[in-house]
Amino acid sequence: MIQTLGKPHAFSPSEPMQPYWAKIIEIVHEAPSVSTFWLEFLDAHLKEGFHFKAGQFNMLLVPGLGEAAISISSDIEDGHRIGHTIRSIGNVTSTINRMNVGDTLGVRGPFGSWWPLDDFVGRDIVIAAGGIGLPPIRPVIYYVMHHRHDFGKVIVLYGARTQNDLQFTSEYKTWQDAGIELQVTVDRGDDSWDGRVGVVPILFYNTRLDPRNTVILTCGPEIMIRFVIFEALARRVPPERIFVSLERNMKCGLGSCGHCQVGPFFVCKDGPVFSFDKLQAYVNVEEF
Amino acid sequence: MVEIQLFVGSTVALPKTGLEKLLANLLQIGYRVLGPQIQDGAIIYKPLKSIADLPRGYVSEQDAAYYRLVYSGHRRYFDVTPGPQSWKQFFFPAFSELASFRRDEHGSWQVDEAETDLTPLALFGVFPCDLAAIQVQDRIFLREEWKDPIYWSRRQSAFILAVDCLHPCGTGFCASMGTGPKANPGFDIRLTELEDVFLVEVGSEAGRMVMEGISILPTSAFWLQAAQKGLEDAIIRMGRSLPDQQELPNLLLNNLDAHQWDDVAQRCMSCASCTQVCPTCFCWDARDSIHLNGQTARRERVWDSCFNPDYSYIVGGNSRPNTRSRYRQWLTHKFASWYTQFGTSGCVGCGRCITWCPARIDVTVELRAIREEVQP
Numbered sequence: 305m306i307q308t309l310g311k312p313h314a315f316s317p318s319e320p321m322q323p324y325w326a327k328i329i330e331i332v333h334e335a336p337s338v339s340t341f342w343l344e345f346l347d348a349h350l351k352e353g354f355h356f357k358a359g360q361f362n363m364l365l366v367p368g369l370g371e372a373a374i375s376i377s378s379d380i381e382d383g384h385r386i387g388h389t390i391r392s393i394g395n396v397t398s399t400i401n402r403m404n405v406g407d408t409l410g411v412r413g414p415f416g417s418w419w420p421l422d423d424f425v426g427r428d429i430v431i432a433a434g435g436i437g438l439p440p441i442r443p444v445i446y447y448v449m450h451h452r453h454d455f456g457k458v459i460v461l462y463g464a465r466t467q468n469d470l471q472f473t474s475e476y477k478t479w480q481d482a483g484i485e486l487q488v489t490v491d492r493g494d495d496s497w498d499g500r501v502g503v504v505p506i507l508f509y510n511t512r513l514d515p516r517n518t519v520i521l522t523c524g525p526e527i528m529i530r531f532v533i534f535e536a537l538a539r540r541v542p543p544e545r546i547f548v549s550l551e552r553n554m555k556c557g558l559g560s561c562g563h564c565q566v567g568p569f570f571v572c573k574d575g576p577v578f579s580f581d582k583l584q585a586y587v588n589v590e591e592f
Numbered sequence: 593m594v595e596i597q598l599f600v601g602s603t604v605a606l607p608k609t610g611l612e613k614l615l616a617n618l619l620q621i622g623y624r625v626l627g628p629q630i631q632d633g634a635i636i637y638k639p640l641k642s643i644a645d646l647p648r649g650y651v652s653e654q655d656a657a658y659y660r661l662v663y664s665g666h667r668r669y670f671d672v673t674p675g676p677q678s679w680k681q682f683f684f685p686a687f688s689e690l691a692s693f694r695r696d697e698h699g700s701w702q703v704d705e706a707e708t709d710l711t712p713l714a715l716f717g718v719f720p721c722d723l724a725a726i727q728v729q730d731r732i733f734l735r736e737e738w739k740d741p742i743y744w745s746r747r748q749s750a751f752i753l754a755v756d757c758l759h760p761c762g763t764g765f766c767a768s769m770g771t772g773p774k775a776n777p778g779f780d781i782r783l784t785e786l787e788d789v790f791l792v793e794v795g796s797e798a799g800r801m802v803m804e805g806i807s808i809l810p811t812s813a814f815w816l817q818a819a820q821k822g823l824e825d826a827i828i829r830m831g832r833s834l835p836d837q838q839e840l841p842n843l844l845l846n847n848l849d850a851h852q853w854d855d856v857a858q859r860c861m862s863c864a865s866c867t868q869v870c871p872t873c874f875c876w877d878a879r880d881s882i883h884l885n886g887q888t889a890r891r892e893r894v895w896d897s898c899f900n901p902d903y904s905y906i907v908g909g910n911s912r913p914n915t916r917s918r919y920r921q922w923l924t925h926k927f928a929s930w931y932t933q934f935g936t937s938g939c940v941g942c943g944r945c946i947t948w949c950p951a952r953i954d955v956t957v958e959l960r961a962i963r964e965e966v967q968p
Contacts, residue, residue: 320738321690321878321891322703367693367701368882368889393907408700525908553906555878558738559933562875562896563903565925567845568932589848591917 323410357418358443365410377439389439415557434524543581623714635675673761678871712749720772721942725871754779762831763943857916864897866945
């Protein structure tokens, strides 16, 4: 959903493809080929007032190369600058990863649906994320830390390929100090790794959850999402309390270019965050 | 001749000789008039200078993977049903510039303001299926939350002269889709072409103004009956039909694993021809390029298709890696998902996808086959 009212956004209803320029003010290396790019809008009005919801994304433009849909990984209450955690993988993301502080990018957004935090009040939250699937959920973790008493148990299940690929490691202690339980696993551990080895869904086997009061948030490789959903359903968490953030090819963010469709949904506009009850008729159909 | 006062909603008769004057009025008002003309053996749309350029006397023979223009010597201007082109190209061009950028003296990118040609367009001879298609695309490009500026700049000032389809094509099924053979509202002027006159319905204030100074006659019961009869005959003579299309959303979305998808995948070449000729297909891609000097860059919007391999590509794989999944996406989008997205079918029954499919795949046949497979 595009927010057309209220606070300023990098989006013009009459020129929806027009980018707004933002400067890279800080680059934080997170893992091999993954960095967080902190952006500040050149436009003073946008810089002061840009406002997004946890789980939304921006279209980041490198002129001459194109746009990439990148979720916002920073705190919704941290104004004036927005963080995008980007894995260098395609033309656009690789180019952004070669950029320096002071370089500018085009930004349009925020686009898409969000994690419905207000509906989570009073609930236990289980976050299951894999690899670059954690950044879209990080705003939720910040929100939970700021409003810890609004929520019950909060558990983060996170996995990456190797221990070097784990993102945001410097923040884990803060999360835990704020009363968030963190379980980490890697696909392959080396001699220095004394943690768990295996895929994210197996972390459910160490997790006690109350199906009557738990919400599940998941984002990561589609195969991981699929098995996280299996585990959640097996624990009798109802589909409407399982929330998924999907990735699809996107060119516009408006529900116009058509690329991101899944059944009747435009992932860019109706998603990326869906409750699983809306998706279940489609996501398990092969290649749909 | 009696002076006839015209109002929006009036129907009058226009002698055939008045058509040239109608065109002249449009040109004089300042419209860029586009009309159907024969080129390379097909009907295409391009600037119309004289009604002598209209394909008068021709008919089109259409069937699956078959299209021929034939001169039959009749005296009607608008008997030739559409060819591969639709009016879509004028509001949603196959290529258009989204933005161009230039580095300023500090090396920062700036948006170059583009100049747009705001000459209003008059579409001279829009068949009912294509009028419906324009209205379908209106729902896609003109939203409550945003308006596509390329589409809107051309669409908002466009004049639509619709023509009823009294000699429908062999592949069309507009009657099943509720879009023809009579043009639904949304036109500025609607013509029904009879042997000696046109019936003219004025659909808007712009339509009324364009009729100013043209000699018209009151309608007669004979002509109105002839028009009515012509439209009834057209429904019967239409080449295809698609019964119970309202049931298709459930039929298709509940049968995403039907064997028919495998069957059609053996025949479909994933060439995207159907999506290129479709007057409602709206998918597009953004193409970026940069000048060799690194100082200017362009974003261009081009028609895309769900049949193109890149269409569903994301890092880690393609969510629709084969023809079966792509054809299924196309058909379920047109006849099912479109309702949820835009409150209407994505198909107007124009039959272009049938005529222009090189593999002779016929959507009406495929849909029937799926129905027969799952509801034997």
